[in-house]
Amino acid sequence: MAESKLEKQKPDILEQEIVAQSRLFKIEQLQLRFSNGEERTYERMRGSGRGAVMVVACPDPEHFYLVREYCAGTHDYQLGFPKGLIDPGEDALMAANRELKEEIGFGARRFITLKSLALAPGYFNATMHIVLALDLYEEHLTGDEPEPLELTRWPRHRITELLQQADFTEARSVAALFLADAYLARNPDVFELTA
Amino acid sequence: MAESKLEKQKPDILEQEIVAQSRLFKIEQLQLRFSNGEERTYERMRGSGRGAVMVVACPDPEHFYLVREYCAGTHDYQLGFPKGLIDPGEDALMAANRELKEEIGFGARRFITLKSLALAPGYFNATMHIVLALDLYEEHLTGDEPEPLELTRWPRHRITELLQQADFTEARSVAALFLADAYLARNPDVFELTA
Known part of the structure; x- marks a missing residue:
C-alpha cells in the first residue's frame, strides 16, 4: 500500500x-x-478535444455569480457556474472571458486557474479548466443561448445552503465551489491586489 | 437578479x-x-439509468482510501475513490459496500450519504451518490477488474497535496474529497459513535 x-x-x-x-x-x-x-x-x-472552461466570477470577496440554465441531459434547469467549450483559436482564459460576457454580462481583468478537472476519465477525454475571475467590468456579448440565463449573486457565507439546493448538483460546479472557496480562504488579500 | x-x-x-x-x-x-x-x-x-456510487472509506478520522485504476477515456491511470454502477436489485448502499469489498478489500458497517452528483447534466442523466463509509472490516470480493487496483491510504492533512497530483483530476473525486472533509470537520465525534 x-x-x-x-x-x-x-x-x-x-x-x-x-x-x-x-x-x-x-x-x-x-x-x-x-x-x-x-x-x-x-x-x-x-469529443472535440478542445477542452472547456468553468468560471467562478467574484464581484467582491463575499459573492460569486451563478447561472440557471436548461440541461437537455436531465430535461431540467440546473444552477451552476458559467461554462462553455473553448472555441477554435481561443485559449482557456479567452474562452473564460467570452463565456462570462455572454452568460453574465461581465468581463474580468484577472483570471486565476485553480485546477483542470476530468469529466469521467473511464469514458471521456474531456478537460474543464476551473478559473477564478476577479476585477470584473460590465460588458455583454450575445452568445448562442436559446433564452436568457437567470443570474444569481450568491453570498460565500451561504455555501452550505447552496450545496443543499436540489438544482445545484453538477460535480464540476461542486468541485469549483470548494476550490474557489479554499483559494479565497488561503489568499484573503487577493482582492486588495486588484483594487 | x-x-x-x-x-x-x-x-x-x-x-x-x-x-x-x-x-x-x-x-x-x-x-x-x-x-x-x-x-x-x-x-x-x-445510460443505464441505475446510477452509481463513489465511496470515501475512512479507517480512522485521519485517513481515507484511494485506488489507482486504468481509465480508457484518457488511456492513463487515475487516482480516485472506489466507485461503480449500482447493479440490478441493489440500492446505493448495497452497491457501495460491494464496490468497497471488490476494490479495497473492506466492507463498512456505517454509510453516510453526503450528496448526489450529476455528471454533466447538459448531456447526461447520470447520478452518482457520494457516500462516506465508516467502521470498516476486512472482507474481499472478487470483482470484474482486469487487474488488481493499487490501494493508497491517504492522510486527511495532505488534501492540498492530493489536489496537486497530476492523476487526481476526476471532478467527482475532487467534489467527494471536499464533501467528506467538510462533513468530518463539522462532525468530529462521528468516529466516537461507531467505536
Missing part, C-alpha cells in the same frame, strides 16, 4: 474502431490487453 | 430519436421549443 505514485504499465491497445457516431459524439471501441495478459473490450467517447 | 429559485417553464420536446447506439451508449437527438419560441436541436446520452 504505497503512498507514492508507481509507474504502471498501460494496457496495449490491440484494436480501436468508431462503432457509433452522431453530430456531436463519436463512440470508440477499444480492444485492450493489460500487462498481466488479461484482455477486455472497452468503449469510450471522443 | 433573484436569489430565490424561480419556477422556469421547461422547453417542449417536439421530437426525440435515437440517432446512434453502441453496446454501452445511446445518443438521442431532441428537437426543443423554448418558452420564448426559440427552437433548437440538442443531443444527449442515455
